[in-house]
Amino acid sequence: MKKFLVYTKDYKKELILAIICIEVETVFELIIPMIMADIIDVGIVNRDRGYILWKGFQMVACAAISLWLGILYARFTAACGNGIGAAIRAAEFKKMQTYSFPNTDKFSVPSLVTRLTSDVTTIQNSITNGLRPGFRSPVMLFIAIFLSFKINAALAVVFLIAAPMLGISLFFIVKNVRPLYARMQAAVDYVNRIIQENLAAIRVVKAYVREDYEIAKFEEVNQNLRNNSEKAFSLAVLNMPAFQFVMYVTIISILWFGGNLVAIGGMKVGSLTSFLSYVLQVLNSLMMFSNVFLMFTRSLTSWRRIEEVMEEEPAIKDDLAKDIEMKNGSIRFEHVYFKYKETAKEYVLSDISLDIQSGQTVGIIGPTGSSKSTLVQLIPRLYDVTAGNIMIDGHPIFEFTQRNLRDSIAMVLQRNTLFSGTVRENLLWGKEDATPEEIERACRIACVDEFIGRLEDGYDTELGQGGVNVSGGQKQRLCIARAILKAPRVLILDDSTSAVDTATEARIKEALNKELPGMTKIIVAQRITSIMDADQIIILDDGKINAIGTHETLLKSNEIYRDIYSREGNEPTSDSLDFGDCLRQQQGGNL
Template sequence: MKNLLLYAKKYKKEFILAVICIEAETIFELIIPMIMADIIDVGVANGDRHYILAKGFQMVFFAVLSLILGHACARFTARCGNGVGAQIRLAEFQKMQTYSFANTDRFSTPSLVTRLTSDITTIQNSICNGMRPGFRSPVMMITAMVVSFYLNAKLAMVFYLAAPTLAVILFFIIKNVRPLYAKMQGAMDMVNRIIQENLVAIRVVKAYVRGDYEIEKFQKVNSNLQNTSERSFSLAALNMPAMQFVMYGTILSILWFGGNMVIVGNMKVGALTSFLSYVLQVLNSLMMFSNVFLLFTRSLTSWRRISEVLEEEPVINDDRAKNITITKGGIRFENVSFKYKDTAKEYVLSDISFEIKPGQTVGIIGQTGAAKSTLVQLIPRLYEATSGNIYIDGHPIYEYTQDHLRDSIAMVLQKNTLFSGTVKENLYWGKEDATDEELEQACKIACVDEFMDRLKDGYDTELGQGGVNVSGGQKQRLCIARAILKAPKVLILDDSTSALDTATEAKIKEGLEKTLPGTTKIIISQRITSIMHADQIIVLNDGRINAIGSHEQLLEENEIYQDIYYSQQKGGTQGL
């Protein structure tokens, strides 16, 4: 709760003003029943019309004041609640930006989305809907009880029976509903996961005619969310009938005993009417307070889930970073091993050692699952090596700040990603202040200019989410152009020309050699033609280096390389 209150610090003024309005509104509302008692006991009893009108105007005045204060309270509460929600949402999103891949692997993407949206909305709504009754009900309850005891102490003894009954019921409800709220948020994570998977893979679903299967899968998780929500809200809904049962029981008791007092002359009718008003206020306050507790219980469940994200320590940090920069781009792996989880039995990469000189072009090839992509993701510290060291320009990569290290390395990942926005906005990711000439030059090298004139608005063409309105080959070329704009010291192409024909691929490579001659280039590919002209080629097999050499050396000496080469040649069987 202390951490949660830190996010409300910025809205302390709105919070205080809201509380002042709530308490003032409550006081004015509490005065009204006393005025009503005077109207009945004095004005009506004595037939004093002037007195009745005067007191009536007082009631209207206090009612109008209460209305104005209630409106002001609603505005300040909305500002506070929505502001706190925005602060938490921003803090959570900023925290997620510090995560390495290892951190994000601990949370599923749909779960992070739920924690960033639904859980924060729950807290936001709890503040907006819970602040007024939360601060209003204690004051109203205490004041009304004091006045009730002042009016008739004997009759007010009924509270000693009503209050404990309500407390026991509330304790039972909260104790059982809390774990259900946690299950409900978990069920929502599952629903979001299925929705995300379906939308991302909608083309595969359509191609394999698996719509019915996806509907059935969604129905299961949706039913689970429905059942969990029904159980939690049904249990929480018991609060209202329980409160009403106690309320009506209390009113009947007061009417029974109070009526007898009026008959024997120990109490006036106006006093009994006023007493009933205060009793109703006390019971309504208890009901409001119990609803606040239920809101508070649900928000705590959501806050625990949010706290897990905020308190997650980034696996990769800059604790050992020095004030040094990458100038050449030479890379050296020294006995590097890696596994995704410390508890994993086997390493994904084992005892990797090799050296790439500045400006060299290196190809990496191997069977599917040989951990080629994992290997290059260690260079910009997207993952941290489990053991061993990686050096750039003779310095361990942890001595560079993450921002500088990643800014010096351009990666075109295996899965090409474009963002919603224009073509130009996507290219600016490579260089924010790039001129039109630089954009055109990068696009020419990446062969983007070949299809740019076919786009409706050229560089200002809006790309759909993930670049859905361009083909796979066009997407790859845009991503390569974006990387070229960085003018990096190290350029990593992770199977990023797989959707291109060999002529276009050769043209891009020729342009890269001319434009970025001093850049160290690492090319991962399944096609030998993509890497055969590299200065050296690394053959990976089951997470280990099987061989390193030139195309000619490997073709003559390495069996794995030979198998890949001949399998990709026409008439490979005869060649063997």
């Protein structure tokens, strides 16, 4: 609760005023039954019309004041509840921005979305809807019990039986419903995951005519959510029958014993009416408090899920960082090992040692699943190495702050991402204060200028969510232009020209070498034509470096490279044929 109260500090005024309004309103409501008793026992019995009108005016005044206080309470509570909810969401989202890839891998994306929206809304509703009964019911309970004992102490003993009965039933309900709320929120995570996957891959679903399969898969998780919700709420609503049972038993008991007292003159009718009113208020306050307790139980489950997000420590920190900046962009891997989880049996990358000079163009190629993308993600510290070290400009990579490091590295990921907004707004992600000339230069290098004029509003064309109104090749070129606009020391292109034709790809490479000669360029590719002009080519196989060399040397000496080259429809050179024949002869001799 101490951690939760941190988010209430900016709304203390509204919270205190709301509580004051609730308490004062409750006092005025509790005065009304006493006035009603006076009207019956004095005004009606004595047929004193003036007294009845005066007491009636007092009742109306108390009701009007209670109404006015209720309106003020609603206003203050709305500001407090929504403000605290917004503060928690902002803090949670800010915390998520500090996460590294291992952290986001730990929490599924749909689960993070649920914790940021549904769980916060649960807490927000608990504040908005629970503040009034939470502070009203204790005051009403104690004052009503006090006045009931004042009216007739013998008859008020009934509370000593009714209250424990309600308390015991509430205890058993809460004890069993708490774990069900946790399962229910987890089921919401699963539903969100299926929805997100389906919407993200809707084109694939349509192309493969798998709508029925997706509907069946969604129905399964939806039914799971339904079952968990039914169990939780069917148990929670038992609170109302338990309350009604106790209430009616109490009322019958009071009418029985109270009626006998009235018959023998031990109690007046007005006093019995007032007593019954207080009994109902006591029981109602107990009911309200039990509902608040159930609401609190659910919001506590949500808060624990939010706390998991807030207490998660970023996997990558700047504890050893110094105030240094990247100058040249030279990179050296020194016996680097990496695996995604410490408990994994095998390394994804093993004993990676290589040297990339400043301004070089380096190509990385290899079979599918050889961890090419993983290798380049270690350079901007999207993941930390498990063993070994990466040096940049002669400094260990952990001596750079993450901000300085990533400001100097531009990375076009394998999965291109554009955001809702205009083309210009997406490009300005690379450099917020870029001039029109800088934007046009970056677009010229990335060959965006070939299609930007065909867009409806040019740079001001609105892109749909994820850039759905541009082709895959256009999306890739926009992402490359955005990275170039950043003017980084190191540019990493992770298979980012796969949707571009070879002629356009060649023009992009030529422009990169001509316009940005001092920039270190690392290109991950599936096609040899994408990297054959690189200063050095690294071949990865099963997470290990198989060979390093130029196009010519690898074509002569490396079987994996020749195989990829020939599968692209290229004819092997005479030198490579001679080498291949010799290799086969040597293998045959050994056999």
